[in-house]
Amino acid sequence: MSEQHDLLEDEGAGYLISVADMMSGLLLVFIITLVAFILNFQDAIQKQEKVTETQKSIVRKLTNREQIRKQLLLEIQSVLESQDIIVELDTEHGVLRLTEQAVLFNSSEVTLNESSKTNLEIISMVMSSILPCYAANPPDNSLCVHKTEFKGTLDSVFVEGHTDNVPMNSWRYKDNWDLSAQRAITAYRHMMNASTLSEMANTSGQPIFSVSGYGEGRPVVGHAHTEPTNDPVNRRIDIRFIMSPPSLTEAQRSIVEAGAR
Structure with a gap:
């Protein structure tokens, strides 16, 4: 009876470890995705700032004309x-x-x-x-x-x-x-x-x-x-x-x- 109980505990612990590993993996994927999103977002903002500044320059030139x-x-x-x-x-x-x-x-x-x-x-x-x-x-x-x-x-x-x-x-x-x-x-x-x-x-x-x-x-x-x-x-x-x-x-x-x- 004791051996069967120990076996069940081992199986439960293994299951919990698998779930923990899966959650850790998902969390890692989430973090990588979030970092990639932030980097892309910052890059998009920088590009938009460049476009906006260029557009402002064009408007200034048109106004000057x-x-x-x-x-x-x-x-x-x-x-x-x-x-x-x-x-x-x-x-x-x-x-x-x-x-x-x-x-x-x-x-x-x-x-x-x-x-x-x-x-x-x-x-x-x-x-x-x-x-x-x-x-x-x-x-x-x-x-x-x-x-x-x-x-x-x-x-x-x-x-x-x-x-x-x-x-x-x-x-x-x-x-x-x-x-x-x-x-x-x-x-x-x-x-x-x-x-x-x-x-x-x-x-x-x-x-x-x-x-x-x-x-x-x-x-x-x-x-x-x-x-x-x-x-x-x-x-x-x-x-x-x-x-x-x-x-x-x-x-x-x-x-x-x-x-x-």
């Missing part, structure tokens, strides 16, 4: 006003608006009167004295010596044509969209003929200046008429400035791509 554009527009406006040419600015969207006091189109017409031609020539000369320093191929002269940080910041300049909302009644143009594009082309060609603006290039080696037409689709705020209205405010030319996006180093690009995974 917006500030550069605002200063550029204000400088052009100031010089034009000294020449008695009144323009309006939309610094948020980078638009220099040539009001009807600067450039006037008669209804359904693309022809420029002598006053508008003169003003466009002055506008062209003013931009020719300022904008090249913002191109990727600035001239090698004293004008840009103190503006080297602006090199390559200007990507595109759109000469935009607009119309009022009176339906087109001329056989020469299909509709207001066609009319607005022709107005933009007319203004563009007159400015290019009076300057060297066409020689400006962006960082991709492409011409900076181009044209676009919007018909009646983008009226001036407060001039969105529900009825056809012969409105000279909307028969206008806008000049829109687009800045180049900030470039990323290979290291910054790798960090951003890694963070997006």
Whole structure:
């Protein structure tokens, strides 16, 4: 009887030892898994911090480009006003608006009167004295010596044509969209003929200046008429400035791509 009792105790002790060993093993696995999780978590945090810092850097560069554009527009406006040419600015969207006091189109017409031609020539000369320093191929002269940080910041300049909302009644143009594009082309060609603006290039080696037409689709705020209205405010030319996006180093690009995974 004693031997049987001793046998049962040995079997029970062996069972407890097996359970204890199993629990120890599970605990060890748990600890290893927890350590691995903590290390991966710390690594993820470090990567995210790098991505966040890179993103902040990009935002700062974008904000700086917006500030550069605002200063550029204000400088052009100031010089034009000294020449008695009144323009309006939309610094948020980078638009220099040539009001009807600067450039006037008669209804359904693309022809420029002598006053508008003169003003466009002055506008062209003013931009020719300022904008090249913002191109990727600035001239090698004293004008840009103190503006080297602006090199390559200007990507595109759109000469935009607009119309009022009176339906087109001329056989020469299909509709207001066609009319607005022709107005933009007319203004563009007159400015290019009076300057060297066409020689400006962006960082991709492409011409900076181009044209676009919007018909009646983008009226001036407060001039969105529900009825056809012969409105000279909307028969206008806008000049829109687009800045180049900030470039990323290979290291910054790798960090951003890694963070997006």
